[in-house]
Amino acid sequence: DGGITQSPKYLFRKEGQNVTLSCEQNLNHDAMYWYRQDPGQGLRLIYYSQIVNDFQKGDIAEGYSVSREKKESFPLTVTSAQKNPTAFYLCASSILFSGTTQYFGPGTRLTVL
Amino acid sequence: EDQVTQSPEALRLQEGESSSLNCSYTVSGLRGLFWYRQDPGKGPEFLFTLYSAGEEKEKERLKATLTKKESFLHITAPKPEDSATYLCAVQWNSGGSNYKLTFGKGTLLTMNP
Numbered sequence: 007d008g009g010i011t012q013s014p015k016y017l018f019r020k021e022g023q024n025v026t027l028s029c030e031q032n033l034n035h036d037a038m039y040w041y042r043q044d045p046g047q048g049l050r051l052i053y054y055s056q057i058v059n060d061f062q063k064g065d066i067a068e069g070y071s072v073s074r075e076k077k078e079s080f081p082l083t084v085t086s087a088q089k090n091p092t093a094f095y096l097c098a099s100s101i102l103f104s105g106t107t108q109y110f111g112p113g114t115r116l117t118v119l
Numbered sequence: 120e121d122q123v124t125q126s127p128e129a130l131r132l133q134e135g136e137s138s139s140l141n142c143s144y145t146v147s148g149l150r151g152l153f154w155y156r157q158d159p160g161k162g163p164e165f166l167f168t169l170y171s172a173g174e175e176k177e178k179e180r181l182k183a184t185l186t187k188k189e190s191f192l193h194i195t196a197p198k199p200e201d202s203a204t205y206l207c208a209v210q211w212n213s214g215g216s217n218y219k220l221t222f223g224k225g226t227l228l229t230m231n232p
Contacts, residue, residue, distance in 0.1 A: 010162075012162075046224065047224060048123070048206075048221070048222035048223055048224045048225070049163075049206070049208075049222040050222075051219075051220070094160075096162055096163070103218065104150060104210070104216075104218045105150040105151050105170075105210060105218070106151075107151075107153060107165055107168050108153070108165075108208075108220065109165055110155075110162035110163045110164075110165075111162050112161055112162045113160070113161065113162045115160070
């Protein structure tokens, strides 16, 4: 059963903490993405990776970091430098980077206490 | 100025009352236009991809069409389970081999019981 999994579903962070959100896909897709969704705004791209061991900043990368050591996995770390991290985080993947459909995971809701 | 604009922001329909959702875009170098459905607290679910003006795709009560500057998602005889937020996204060439996927803010469709 192919798809994208994200964990945890809910995450609570204290001020000054770094937290890592997991994203795994078994679709054999080359490209993976992280988006942030806030009420009343469109999805905004944080980071993307076209291939293993390579990734690029999206529109709102400040305060976030990623790694792509395996094709299946693209974890996102929300660092203490991210001033307003409370949001719904979505991971997506696509066969290729350009012109192909992105499929989304179920999301992680991060709340700062 | 938003590059992808969805209208209306919210729509309330009676069961069986057909309507259309609009997605207009100002970007050039279109690589693809994508429609998604998103239920509260969940990741977007892929509906359609359109690549060129004049293209149409259908799935059950939904039909997506594309012109040079906008797309419509037609909902025929909607049912209560069609209640969701419908997202439009446009992938375009932002220069050289760079591609961006820009999302609209979505249309919230609510079906009256």
